[in-house]
Amino acid sequence: MLTGRRIVLGISGGVAAYKAAYLARRLVEAGASVRCVMTDAATEFLGAQTLAAITGEYPVLGFFDEPEVSPHTALGQWSDAMVIAPATAGTLAKLATGLSDNAMIATALAAEGPLVVAPAMHTEMWDKPSTQRNIATLLADGVTIVGPAEGALAGGDVGPGRLVEPEEIVAAVEASLNRDLEGWHVLVTAGGTREPIDPVRYLGNRSSGKMGNAIALAAAQRGASVVLVTAAPALRMAGVEVVAVETAQDMADAVWARVDDVDVAVMAAAVADFRPVTPADEKLRRAAGPPQIHLEPTPDILAGVAGREHRPFLVGFAAEAGSLDGAHHKATTKGVDLLVGNDVAKPGSGFATDTNQVTVYTPDGAADTWPLLSKTEVAERLWDRIRATYESG
């Protein structure tokens, strides 16, 4: 709920601006006082009068024709949190660089609370390196990015770029104001380890690191201090210390060196179970024929943490294909507090997707199956569950 919270809703100029009216209504229904600020382009897509009727206040539209003495800062200073939905590619660029040439960006700069941004644009615009650079900058600055979702876009196109549903944006605003993990120290692992065969090849897996990244980011946004040990391309995120690793041994060393200092460890990485015994020093050549590659087990990182004398609250992950029997077995035998199982063979679940459908097991084998959710929502729910279990035990 947002009872008593002061929320600024910024609206920029994309077709999805029509959904901002419904978002404003949902924010009001959640108990918030809502004030809106619109870009010039946004007013081409949505009437200011509509927002005035929903929120009870006429939106701020510009710098110079407003009754306020300081229309560029007044709303920002008033707000507990700001949300920009939809955020165009142009608005993302301005936010990332602080280019304050309209009242909405000035408001975002003047606001001291959390900022939630929901991008919406065509897939080509979303995929452009410039847009992705701006998103990376905003994430590193501590901005919450929600979406975009995949689906029908303006003009009959289909793909990533669709504004997420207003309910998800309201949930992200609520989450942005939640600091319930303040004072917690957590360690998260992410990505798929790579075990060298020779200087150019490795044994790897399909993990993208997205689930672990979402878990690290959600914890940081809720106030935790986070170490992310990752074998995926490192993402800079505010409040997250990133330790980049490559092999299972690197990850084990990094985790074991830090795990005594944390309250909670969430092991979301896909760690190789086996590695080549002796990686070749030089590139293996086709002409030499197929090589015999002998494998040996890698260190069991989860077991290493579970076996420590003063171990942290421990959450394991199990990626299974076809059945979750393996996850159930792991939950009851590995000495974890919670085990998150997912079937990577299911559509929309597992590696490289933005969604996941998971079952959370306790050590007694009890299972709680969650619906298909965005990885961000899975991460938020997982922290709710960890906190509830941690505090009750």
Ligand SMILES: Cc1cc2nc3c(=O)[nH]c(=O)nc-3n(C[C@H](O)[C@H](O)[C@H](O)COP(=O)(O)O)c2cc1C
């Ligand atoms: C019909 C139409 C639809 C548009 N939809 C989008 C959109 O969904 N996302 C986007 O990034 N830009 C979109 N644009 C382009 C923006 O309106 C344009 O970049 C504008 O300068 C954005 O300004 P603002 O970010 O200050 O609101 C659209 C333009 C038109 C004419």
